[in-house]
Amino acid sequence: MDSLSLLVLGVVLCFSCYGAFSCPKRCTCHVGIDTTEVVCPDVSLSRYPSDSLPGSTTSLTIQFTSLDNITAYDLRATPLLQELHLPGNRLSSLPAHLLVGLQHLHTIDLTGNLFQTLPPQVFHHAPLLTLVLKDNLLTNVSADWLPRTSNLTWLDLSGNKLSKGPSALLQRLTRLEILHLSQNHLEELPADSFHSLPALERLYLDENKLQALDAKAFSGNANLTHLFLQKNQLESLPAAVFHGLARLHYVDLSENKLGSLASGTLAEGMVWVDLSSNPWHCDAALVPLWKWLCGQSDRSEPTCVSPEALKGRVISQLTSAELSPVPAQ
Template identity: 50%
Template structure:
């Protein structure tokens, strides 16, 4: 009987110890324990090291934000093998080890926004079933195809706010499941002709805030599920007539703050009634070459946001006039017909 009592007390003590460990919380952090998850948040504190001590082993979501964390290793993450969301934004990380994610096989989301990352090693994102990867606002100058495994599960990739001058087609070819791609606010001057060829599931593409001056006619021909295409704040001077051909799901097109003067005939044909577009901040030249866009604007005014701000930059007689308010004779179309 005494043996049974001893075993019972031992079991109770072990249970209490495990429970206390599961519900512990690191210094400078807060923890919550909703059903089936454990969330740890270390926000805006003086944390300068990974909070291993007191970190619940069943942590599923960990956020270390606006701290002074300067390094993280695979050994650190091995303390939380059930992790599925990891947010490390606005710290002082300058590098990542290639085996960082090897002990967190359930990791779904990784957010590294606002660090000091420049070069990332090969295979750094090949050890987890990542679906969402955010590398926004770092110092990355080169995107490497070797970051990812073949046929990656990634559906969302955000590389905005870096220093990229090019995105290798080989990198994007490894991401056939990608649905959201954000490359805005980099230094991209051109896109490789086949860069987007393998992105058949792509729904949202953000190329805003780059230095693109032209686009290949077939650059989006394999992205037939695109619903959002953001091209504002570039240096686009003209668009190919076939650029949007086949994009029957396109809902939003942003072209504001470019160098466009005309639209080619046929560019917007067959766009659905819910389609929305912004065209402000372009130097539109209101002559006979404006006929296609002028007619489209007058027939579909409800599809153009800030329509009243789509103004002529020339010729001098029509400067600052609303494009949609012009007449055939002002555009010189009567002369052509006669």
């Protein structure tokens, strides 16, 4: 083959490669050895760009656009897709068989859309590990969204309108490690609420309306390491609520309505417990908490709200006499 023929062949191959990795208008594409990432942030985008996406796309982000519809047919254009990020769009519904054929998809992020409900089997057909439904309008969660053999390890349902925990769905998530239920309308946690989650490590329940916890709310969660309960309405805690949680070392109880804690509620192995911004009443009933705080080298510094004589004082800096004064003779 002469040099001219080689040159022509090279040009043809270059154009072929360029076509294979063409990038949709108003999007950016990053091509690596084993990955092709596409990001489309244009607010004027209103249609899924399936006809111009590289077939090798492994990660697709369409964010803060006017996109209001997506179909299983659209997703067929990217059979190698591993991550699908669709935050801040105008999606309000999804087809039941959306993920058919996506045998590599492990992450889907639907943060900040307009979903009030979703159809059964909507997240079947793909080996999902991470599902994010944060900041939508969901009032209920269906167990049928995911298959019975789901391998999901991360589920984010924060920022919705859930008044009850998704117990039926959680029964299918025996491998779940991280669960976000923050910023919902949860008022109670029945016994064994998360019993089906033996692998659970991080549980986010902050900014709900919880007024009390059942003593067995976290039974079965022996691998729990981080528990977030801040900004609720908790007035008391059962003494045994954290018993059996040997790995639990971070608990956030700040901004609740706690006035005291029963003896034995907090274990010595807890490395950090945030107790700030609670209405602590500093009298003899607070001695167990005072002793626990004094034994911690790394701690938050909650302060007394009452009685008036101790208001604003750091609890760990009080003396036993101040907490349990000897009655005047």
